[in-house]
Amino acid sequence: MRIDVNSFVGAYPFRKVPGTSPDGLLRSMDRVGIDQAWVAHLPSVFWRAPADGNAWLYETAGRQARFRPVPAVHPGLAGWEHMIAGAFSAQAPAVRCDPMYYGLDPVGSEMRALVKVCGKEQVPLMLAVRLEDARQRHPNDRAGELPPWAVRTLVRSDSRVRLLITHADRPFIEEVHFGSTPEESARIWWDISWVWGPPEDHLETLLGTIGVERFVFGTGQPLRLPETSIAKLDLLDLTKEQRGAIESQNVVTDICPL
Amino acid sequence: MLIDVHAHFLHDRSPRSDWPARNASRLRAGDRVGITVHVASILGSWGATSPIYFPSPPDIEYGNDFLLQLQRTNPARIRGYAVVNPNFTTHALAELARCLDAGMIGVKLAASRRANDPLLDPICRVARERGVPVLQHIWQHRRREYPGQEASDATELGALAARHPGVNFLLAHIGGGGDWIYSLAVVRDLPNVFVDLSGSGVDGGMLEACIEAVGVNRLLWGCDLTIDTGWAKLRYLEHILTADELELVKWRNASRIFPPTAFPTD
Numbered sequence: 055m056r057i058d059v060n061s062f063v064g065a066y067p068f069r070k071v072p073g074t075s076p077d078g079l080l081r082s083m084d085r086v087g088i089d090q091a092w093v094a095h096l097p098s099v100f101w102r103a104p105a106d107g108n109a110w111l112y113e114t115a116g117r118q119a120r121f122r123p124v125p126a127v128h129p130g131l132a133g134w135e136h137m138i139a140g141a142f143s144a145q146a147p148a149v150r151c152d153p154m155y156y157g158l159d160p161v162g163s164e165m166r167a168l169v170k171v172c173g174k175e176q177v178p179l180m181l182a183v184r185l186e187d188a189r190q191r192h193p194n195d196r197a198g199e200l201p202p203w204a205v206r207t208l209v210r211s212d213s214r215v216r217l218l219i220t221h222a223d224r225p226f227i228e229e230v231h232f233g234s235t236p237e238e239s240a241r242i243w244w245d246i247s248w249v250w251g252p253p254e255d256h257l258e259t260l261l262g263t264i265g266v267e268r269f270v271f272g273t274g275q276p277l278r279l280p281e282t283s284i285a286k287l288d289l290l291d292l293t294k295e296q297r298g299a300i301e302s303q304n305v306v307t308d309i310c311p312l
Numbered sequence: 313m314l315i316d317v318h319a320h321f322l323h324d325r326s327p328r329s330d331w332p333a334r335n336a337s338r339l340r341a342g343d344r345v346g347i348t349v350h351v352a353s354i355l356g357s358w359g360a361t362s363p364i365y366f367p368s369p370p371d372i373e374y375g376n377d378f379l380l381q382l383q384r385t386n387p388a389r390i391r392g393y394a395v396v397n398p399n400f401t402t403h404a405l406a407e408l409a410r411c412l413d414a415g416m417i418g419v420k421l422a423a424s425r426r427a428n429d430p431l432l433d434p435i436c437r438v439a440r441e442r443g444v445p446v447l448q449h450i451w452q453h454r455r456r457e458y459p460g461q462e463a464s465d466a467t468e469l470g471a472l473a474a475r476h477p478g479v480n481f482l483l484a485h486i487g488g489g490g491d492w493i494y495s496l497a498v499v500r501d502l503p504n505v506f507v508d509l510s511g512s513g514v515d516g517g518m519l520e521a522c523i524e525a526v527g528v529n530r531l532l533w534g535c536d537l538t539i540d541t542g543w544a545k546l547r548y549l550e551h552i553l554t555a556d557e558l559e560l561v562k563w564r565n566a567s568r569i570f571p572p573t574a575f576p577t578d
Contacts, residue, residue, distance in 0.1 A: 069493065071517045085551060187513055189489035190452065250512065251540030252341035253334045279514040281544035289341050289540055 055302040058088045058280065059148075059180075059309075060220040060245045060272030062096035063114060064107070068192035073276040076114050076121070083120065086280045088273075089302075090312075092147055092180075094124045096277075099152050099185070104128050105137050112144045124150050124180055129168035130158050138175055147310035148178040148218055153204075154197040160204035166211050173214035178309050181205070183221045183248070185277060202229040209238045218309060220245040220272050224256035231264050239264075243309060245272025246300065251286035258290055266292075270309070271301045313563040315575060316342065316542065318447065318485060318510040318534030319352035321390075323378040325371075326358035335382075339389065341539040345546070348563070349575055353393040353420035353447070354379045365423040365449075365461035369403040372396065376411050383415060391574060393420035393447055398431040408438050417574040422449040427464035428471035436476040445480040445569045447508070448472075452490025465490070466498035466505075473505050480504050480569040485536050487511030487545070492518055496525035503530075506569065509561070510534030514541050519548060528557040532566055 063076050073082050074096065083091055093115060098107025104126035115123035127137045127149045141149050151168060153160040172179040184199045200219075209217055209230075219230075222244055231239045246269055250256040261269065271287075273280035287297060306312055319338065322331035342350060354375035356367025367375070372395055379392040394411035396404035396419065408419065419439050425431050427448050439446050451463035466483060473481050483499055486492045488511030499505045507522050507530060522531055533549075535542030549558055567575050 069517065070521075071515075072520060073516060086547075186515070187489055190491050190513070190515075250538050253338035253539060254537060255334075255337055276516040278516060279519075279544050279548050281547040282514045282541055285543040285547065286540035289344060289543070 055090075055298075056088050056271060057090045057092070057302045057305050058083070058273050058275070058283075059092045059218060059270050059305060060182075060247055061091040061275050061280075062094050062277065063111075064096040064098070066096055066277060067100055068186075068195050071276055076118060078276065080118065080120070082275055082280055086284055088280065090120050090122060092124050093121045094150050094180075095126065098126055099155050103131060104152070104156065105131070105134070108137065108140065112140075115144070122147050124148050127151050127168060128156050129164040130156065134168070135171060138171055138177055141177060142175070146177075147305075148180045150180040150182070152182060154200055160200055161207040165208060169208050169212045169215045172216075173212035176214065176216075178216045178218050180218045180220065183219065183223075183226060185221065185274070202226050202233070205230045205242065206233050209234060209242055215241060216309065217242045218245070218270070219243070221248045221274060223248050224250065224260060227260060227264065231268070239268070242268065243270050243304065244268055245270050246283055246286060247272045247274045247278060249286070251289045257286055261290070261296070266296045266299050267304055267308075269300050270304050313348045313576070314346050314533065314546075315563040315566040316347050316350045316510075316534050317482060317532045317566055318508050318536045319350035320537070321352050321354055321379060321382055322358060323354060323375065325360055325374060327360045328358065338539065339386070342389070345539060345543045348389070349391055350389060351391045351393065351418065351566075351570075352379060352382075353395050355395055355420075355422055363460060366399075367395065367397055367422075367424070369397065369400050369407075372403075372407060376407065376416075380411065380414050380416070388576070392416040393418040395420045395422070396435060398425040398429070398435055401431060401434060404435055405438060408435065408442075412442050412444060417570050418444045419446045420449075421446060423461035423463045426462055427468040432472055433475065436472065436479050440476060440478040443571050445482055445506075447482040447484055450484045450488075450490075450495065452486065452488070452492045453494035454490070466495035469505065470498050470502050473502050477504055480506060482506050482508045482532060484508050485511035485534070486522060487513030487515070487518060487541065488536060489513065493521065496521055500525045506530045506532050506565065508532050508534045509545055510536035510542060512536075512538045512541050514544050519545060520552065523552075528553065528560050529565060531561045533561050533563075
């Protein structure tokens with residue numbers, strides 16, 4: 055069983071990307087052997103009201119058993135709390151928020167309010183550090199990257215919240231993990247999509263220093279080739295249990311059951 | 313056969329105390345991926361005693377010597393690019409002669425001098441005379457100066473390539489950061505510029521854009537600092553290319569631009 059917690063459907067505004075349709079995502083999943091994808095609506099990351107993409111996302115995921123929707127929540131817009139209830143009824147495994155793209159202070163009052171509700175309702179909150187390499191972004195794609203101190207601050211702001219952080223690299227992960235108490239870091243999971251493999255061996259190092267239990271399988275597709283996350287696991291000498299933990303068990307056990 | 317046209321090794325005078333582990337990791341991962349030959353360079357002291365992209369002549373010699381030794385101890389798996397700093401013309405030309413005579417198979421130009429600068433001309437003349445390609449470090453669309461390097465982009469490499477039509481150039485790491493769309497538009501009509509697919513970038517659509525821009529005959533497979541991303545691109549190419557096209561990217565194009573005796577024959 056392989057679950058991709060970090061995938062998108064819908065067009066990207068800043069460059070041509072193949073495979074952005076639901077069918078394209080399915081073909082990609084079949085190509086690389088992904089059983090289930092947690093899917094976010096890519097265009098609405100850039101909308102003034104990102105939750106406007108949730109209805110289409112729910113409808114799309116409702117037609118495909120291998121998709122699980124990850125709806126967007128903008129905590130600066132009135133009525134956002136209803137999105138959490140909507141996520142429940144749509145059996146969403148998490149909600150996502152992209153504060154840097156929404157123009158929100160990543161540790162401001164809106165984000166803290168969202169964290170409190172997610173903690174109270176036990177809905178995991180997904181945050182992306184970035185979507186593309188900063189060196190290649192479109193000149194008008196100027197949102198900053200999510201800073202590590204924001205993750206540290208958010209996980210401290212509610213003792214129940216669980217955070218799923220995607221697109222983080224080794225320095226980011228280490229800064230947050232070792233800048234948090236064991237209780238805090240036990241409520242953070244990292245997807246492996248942006249962590250380097252050999253010869254720098256960042257993923258191998260992190261699995262040894264931080265622990266297999268903190269990592270989950272994610273790809274960032276279709277903005278990134280999903281083959282990458284599989285290749286970096288294939289380049290490790292993992293036991294069957296370790297690989298299974300990363301590819302699905304950590305998700306199923308600790309974040310959201312199937 | 314699979315040739316990685318963009319590899320690096322570290323050495324004992326680099327700032328990295330883990331250099332043996334990193335070198336071993338590259339070879340171990342290469343075995344798992346199926347890399348037949350790593351064509352590598354060492355950029356001086358990697359910043360220990362002169363800057364990575366502005367290596368001093370003594371650091372260049374030490375790095376090249378270390379790589380030659382690696383090539384000798386791993387004759388089936390490692391080949392070398394001779395690293396030179398064009399600001400030291402006399403030294404650069406002597407180092408080229410020394411390293412190519414000793415068995416290196418290409419020239420690595422990092423970012424010591426802009427690619428369109430006339431100081432690169434004597435180096436390119438040697439490359440033509442010796443029949444070796446030039447791997448040019450590229451910032452995909454250089455919009456400004458960057459600290460620590462005199463970076464070049466595809467336009468600047470294109471000017472050099474136009475002045476030296478008898479030399480084959482590798483535009484380094486199309487996935488290595490920066491606007492690869494810009495680079496591909498520039499090199500589309502430059503027949504002696506080959507696109508090196510290495511780099512940590514694995515953008516969806518990038519490989520299709522490379523194929524569309526320069527065709528499979530001017531693509532070269534490589535990894536640079538991340539073998540996982542190189543393997544991912546290779547796996548994806550297996551789905552979008554025919555078997556014959558894939559062979560071109562994996563090694564046949566490389567065998568065409570490097571010296572005839574550089575690699576084992578198929």
